[in-house]
Amino acid sequence: MKVYIETLGCAKNLTESETLAGRLLASGAELVSEPSAADVLVVHTCSFIGDALDESAAAIHRAARRKSKGSRLIVSGCLAQMSALKTAPDKVASAVAAADVVVGTGRLGDAADVILGRKTGISGMLGAPGGFHDAESRAHPAGSPWAYLRVAEGCGHRCNYCLIPSLRGTYKSRPADDIVREAGRLASMGVKELNLISQDTSGYGLDMPPSRRTSIAGLLGRLEKIRGIEWIRLLYCHPSTISGDMLSVMSASRKIVRYLDVPLQHVSCGVLRAMGRPTGGESPRESVKKLKSRVPGIALRTTFIVGHPGESDKDFRELIDFINEGHFMWTGIFAYSAMSGTVSARSQLPVPSASVVKRRLAAALAAARRTNRRALDSFSGKKIKALVTTPSTARPYFCAPEVDGEIKLRPRSGAAAGNFVSVFCDEVY
Numbered sequence: 001m002k003v004y005i006e007t008l009g010c011a012k013n014l015t016e017s018e019t020l021a022g023r024l025l026a027s028g029a030e031l032v033s034e035p036s037a038a039d040v041l042v043v044h045t046c047s048f049i050g051d052a053l054d055e056s057a058a059a060i061h062r063a064a065r066r067k068s069k070g071s072r073l074i075v076s077g078c079l080a081q082m083s084a085l086k087t088a089p090d091k092v093a094s095a096v097a098a099a100d101v102v103v104g105t106g107r108l109g110d111a112a113d114v115i116l117g118r119k120t121g122i123s124g125m126l127g128a129p130g131g132f133h134d135a136e137s138r139a140h141p142a143g144s145p146w147a148y149l150r151v152a153e154g155c156g157h158r159c160n161y162c163l164i165p166s167l168r169g170t171y172k173s174r175p176a177d178d179i180v181r182e183a184g185r186l187a188s189m190g191v192k193e194l195n196l197i198s199q200d201t202s203g204y205g206l207d208m209p210p211s212r213r214t215s216i217a218g219l220l221g222r223l224e225k226i227r228g229i230e231w232i233r234l235l236y237c238h239p240s241t242i243s244g245d246m247l248s249v250m251s252a253s254r255k256i257v258r259y260l261d262v263p264l265q266h267v268s269c270g271v272l273r274a275m276g277r278p279t280g281g282e283s284p285r286e287s288v289k290k291l292k293s294r295v296p297g298i299a300l301r302t303t304f305i306v307g308h309p310g311e312s313d314k315d316f317r318e319l320i321d322f323i324n325e326g327h328f329m330w331t332g333i334f335a336y337s338a339m340s341g342t343v344s345a346r347s348q349l350p351v352p353s354a355s356v357v358k359r360r361l362a363a364a365l366a367a368a369r370r371t372n373r374r375a376l377d378s379f380s381g382k383k384i385k386a387l388v389t390t391p392s393t394a395r396p397y398f399c400a401p402e403v404d405g406e407i408k409l410r411p412r413s414g415a416a417a418g419n420f421v422s423v424f425c426d427e428v429y
Contacts, residue, residue, distance in 0.1 A: 004038035009046025022139035045079035050337035087341030108132030135182035145418035152198035160276035160343035187228035203241035217245035268315035299398035307357035310349035331368035
């Protein structure tokens, strides 16, 4: 059986597709790169904001047009799970109608059986939201010197603008022993860099009973001991769950890179309240100050949302001032997306007009580009330790895979993927 898998959205979706691929390969299936060559097409979807939902819907309709006669289309992931919500927009119903089988996030573990024909006569597998991870089955790409390592599923926060808890369920940490075993397996495959992911990586273990709890600091301590792993990076950390213990481990470690992805979403206290964002008693400025004092030289990535209900001109100016202060190496900016079924979508607060949001988005992006460029310019003319990812590219500690920049190596550098090299940075662009 030939299977085509298209994955949309975040790194967490990618690990699920790799796990599904591993199960299929172990059962004798063949993965193909062209939809028209497949007996089964799988579109693993994302829908956390409107643009992602539109992209997933378009991919489903495109796959339906491209599949050959007699082949099947399976839609899985967040858009599939969204179809079970009463508040789902019409475009979701239209998209799933093009599928032969719809598999929700809590039933992804059964997807391989459906694809392989072990479960037949099924058109819908939804149920409660959840996730899917099987470390033993995961088919991580051979030769890649870096990997994502998923530490939890779901989300324990209830941000007013976000549907993720409805699509992925409540936060559930993976057992530490399972994570460490998977990390060891990845190391045996030549992986040198682990990128820890979840909806709130710094909140790892907080859902566990105190008597059996392993904190993120404790987990990092165990991962550091794995032979072959040289870099450990934390992505998707919620500011309210970043502990002093975690920062102490980071500061003292030779393997945990001085990089942290902390989506702050805004700086205005009024907007953060409207967003339902807990701050742990600290303002965003205080959080940033603490991070930089506890972990000297840390490179910070963050994201901000502009145009949320209640955001005034004054709030936006405060955000621009905060960006211009230059705290961040990397800054992502998103326009607020009203997702049906969320508290924010029902808000009675004043909603900035589309034209205002467009102007604010452009201004915030311009400010972010300026400050990000200044941060990168500080490395020009210096030698930087970097992980070679391909014969022509490498990444320093301050660049996460796929979302940040990379170093272009000179032709015939002779660098091999998986090696660490000292690179002289002669130009930033």
